[in-house]
Amino acid sequence: MPSDQERILARAAREVVPGQIVNLGIGLPTRLFHYLPPEMEVLVHSENGVLGCQPLDHDAAPDLEMIDSGGAYIGARPGASVFDSALSFAMIRRSRVDVTFMGAFEVDQQGNLANWKIPGKFSPGIGGAMELAQKVETLVVLCSHNDKHGNPKILKRCRLPLTAPRCVTRIITEKAVMQVTDAGLEVLDIAEGLDVATLRAATEADLIIDDDRLGRF
Amino acid sequence: MPSDQERILARAAREVVPGQIVNLGIGLPTRLFHYLPPEMEVLVHSENGVLGCQPLDHDAAPDLEMIDSGGAYIGARPGASVFDSALSFAMIRRSRVDVTFMGAFEVDQQGNLANWKIPGKFSPGIGGAMELAQKVETLVVLCSHNDKHGNPKILKRCRLPLTAPRCVTRIITEKAVMQVTDAGLEVLDIAEGLDVATLRAATEADLIIDDDRLGRF
Amino acid sequence: MTLLNQKHATLEAAIAEIPDGASIMVGGFGSPGTPFALLDELLAQGQTRLTLIKNDANEPDIGIGRLIRAGRVDKLITSHIGLNRIAIEEMNRGRLAVEMHPQGLLAEKIRCAGAGHYGFLTDIGLGTEVAEGRREIECDGRTWAIEPAIHADVALVHADLADAYGNLVYRGTAINFNPLMAMAADRVIAQAFRVEAPGQLAPASIHTPCAFVSHIVEVDPATSEQGRRAHAV
Amino acid sequence: MTLLNQKHATLEAAIAEIPDGASIMVGGFGSPGTPFALLDELLAQGQTRLTLIKNDANEPDIGIGRLIRAGRVDKLITSHIGLNRIAIEEMNRGRLAVEMHPQGLLAEKIRCAGAGHYGFLTDIGLGTEVAEGRREIECDGRTWAIEPAIHADVALVHADLADAYGNLVYRGTAINFNPLMAMAADRVIAQAFRVEAPGQLAPASIHTPCAFVSHIVEVDPATSEQGRRAHAV
DSSP states (O other), X not given: OOOHHHHHXXXXXXXXXXXXXXXXXXXXXXXXXXGSOTTSOOEEEETTXXXXXXXXXTTSXXXXXXXXXTSOBOEEEEEEEEOBHHHXXXXXXXTOSOEEEEOOSEEETTOOEEOSOBTTTXXXXXXXXXXXXXXXXXXXXXXXXXXXXXXXXXXXXXOSOOSBTTOOOEEEOSSEEEEEETTEEEEEEEOXXXXXXXXHHTOXXXXXXXXXXXXXX | OOOHHHHHHHHHHTTOOTTOEEXXXXXXXXXXXXXXXXXXXXXXEETTTEEEXXXXXXXXXXXXXOBOTTSOBXXXXXXXXXXXXXXXXXXXXXXXXXXXXXXXXXXXXXXXXXXXXXXXXXXXXXXXXXXXXHHOSEEEEEOOSBOTTSXXXXXXXXXXXXXXXXXXXXEEOSSEEEEEETTEEEEEEEOTTOOHHHHHHTOSSOEEOOGGGOEEO | OOOGGGOBOOHHHHHHTOOTTOEEEEOOSSSTTOOHHHHHHHHHHTOOSEEEEOSSOOOTTSTHHHHHHTTOEEEEEESOOTTOHHHHHHHHTTSSEEEEOOHHHHHHHHHHHHTTOSEEEEOTTTTSGGGTTOOEEEETTEEEEEEEOOXXXXXXXXXXXXXXXXXXXXXXXXXXXXHHHHHHEEEEEEEEEEEEOTTSSXXXXXXXXXXXXXXXXXXXXXXXXXXXXXXXX | OOOGGGOBOOHHHHHHTOOTTOEEEEOOSSSTTOXXXXXXXXXXXTOOSEEEEOSSOOOTTSTHHHHHHTTOEEEEEESOOTTOHHHHHHHHTTSSEEEEOOHHHHHHHXXXXXXXXXXXXXXTTTTSGXXXXXXXXXXXTEEEEEEEOOOEEEEEEEEEEEETTOOEEOOGGGOBTHHHHHHHEEXXXXXXXXXXXXXXXXXXXXXXXXXXXXXXXXXXXXXXXXXXXXXXX
């Protein structure tokens, strides 16, 4: 049986359209890399200055000057380019990256995202997350539905400092796929074997669920 | 006997120090190019995006994608680079060009320069002159001492719209080499065979002349 | 949305997407970098009431000079038009609106749009005629002028090499405004003398990454203005 | 003044020009592009009370991590220091002043200094904590934050190839902040794995033209941190 993370990643891979430019955030999203078919014409952008990352073969000696923004050694696929940090973020601010996948500490039903700071506990700096969140048209959050204490991460309103307001398009957890709409969080898919009541109980946000249209994943 | 222009250019060539980065304005200054010894390690900057212009051999077929800002076909010397217009002007605004030679309609004893517009008669746009004039540390004006009607071009105060205020370092005409100082225009060199009274008569600006230190060219 | 694998286009199809009244950035400083094939197709298709943004006005009988001559340009945002006497005449007669900027500021205003900012603060031109009409602001005890970014609907650029995804490599002094404009316009149509398969261009040699390019059109150097003649300039 | 033909320098001589209290930009995103040899020489020479400007803080035992650990850094202007627990501890204890910026704004603030402007106007971070303390201005009916440029006394950059005039070519993701910093600092010291004679680098492949570079130091890849080990990051 796939782990929760594998389930999230397999579902997330279905969001990617051939021909797109995709950014993968540090942590779980970076691993989405391995779920995209190698023959798929997608260019993975990494904000440290590369468009066209591809996973390294396990036995390949890494090129020490080729990393992604998470610090992993990468290869470059045909059509790849490398560039400076100003150009990399120009690409982001001009919305030339089609979709970004990001982790979250908290996300809420208005589409607000908090994923960079826990005051007093964790504040290493925002890195490139703010500009990606604010300017990339489609932002897909990949995260566990609840934190390690079981508390909901999908909230009515974020309590932590925001990465960007009203930036999230879609949320994929091990329990559900949710779309941010003007009316609130609409559940598109629910995990195989999970019932709606259990999903609601694990979620603080109000969920819009149309049983007739509910998918499984 | 050399023409007036040849005299100006030969004297101007002596201003260039090996190892420098030099910009040559459109018109007379562009021809300075041919007065620099080919073996001299100088990189000529042209604001359309090249550092390291060199004159083309007369019989060489031009590379149609290599021109200077005046539109002449050029070659590239060893160590040359080409770049976009933003980088080219970053180089200018950051004062990385050591010296620029420019023509003038008018120049005055405060070091003000007017070389881009004659209201009602000539206003093709300022091009790159303003940023060069404002930001390059050493600006040497190369121009005829008087206009074609014999009127002085070296004035007490410019009457035409300025390219930049207080930007001129030195002025070289066929009659004299003049340095802009806090005290006014100091004559460094006077043309062979010219006397001081004649020079003063051809000049509107007040000239500071120390007979004992006056050079000839 | 980017569709990397669907960028290769014919001259006709690429230019046909441009409507009347469009604002169009045009690469080039003089002839090098001017996308002559794209401009000639634009002339042939007849779009009108255009706003053009280009360093210069080319010469009367080539490039944007032809569009100006044909009365298809309402407004030109530029730095220097000294080599196009027709453009100067049209300007003086009030038939062509011309907005002039110092060349480096024009480049930065375009680059600023390409970087996704509103504008920048400069000291260039303070104390001159160019400063008239600009909004100024005090910062750290000095005066700065606000220079707003310049956007456009479309950019027409010329590259030497491209790949099918739209990565571009320029050559010589044909770089000039092209990479800046490719960042600043909503739709970017690039002509190139050769279009390679993805993977044929070295990643660090690419001047404009494909993310900025909408359409790529291969043009024959032999039939292009660039290849046909040595211009006066 | 530029002296093209006098840029080649030893590691010792180039770094010896840096005084105590200098502000120093350091290229690199993680290890790629970090000028390890220059930083190790700076550690050896003992300059102190430094202000460093770098995307990240490297890791505790390499690059600027060593300088921070040795107490030589008063202030760090950065984007993310998550991989250096010592830097985080020093920050939390108040022994290291840390000024954080979103990564793209940090890059632009440096680039803005390199372009010779005072600052730029952005909408990045409006409505978040990052906007606190920034001066804002209304333009065209919207609010924009003023982001002043960041200058430095010195930039330390890493290139793959150079020529003796100081033209630089970077490789892979080692480009990152290096070309921006080379424009923004008053004095630029570049290390390169190979220094060629002028003319060996293709003009359009040069990322940083020599006009921006003060000193060029050849470093042996085999003795550099870049070549010695694969880092965790």
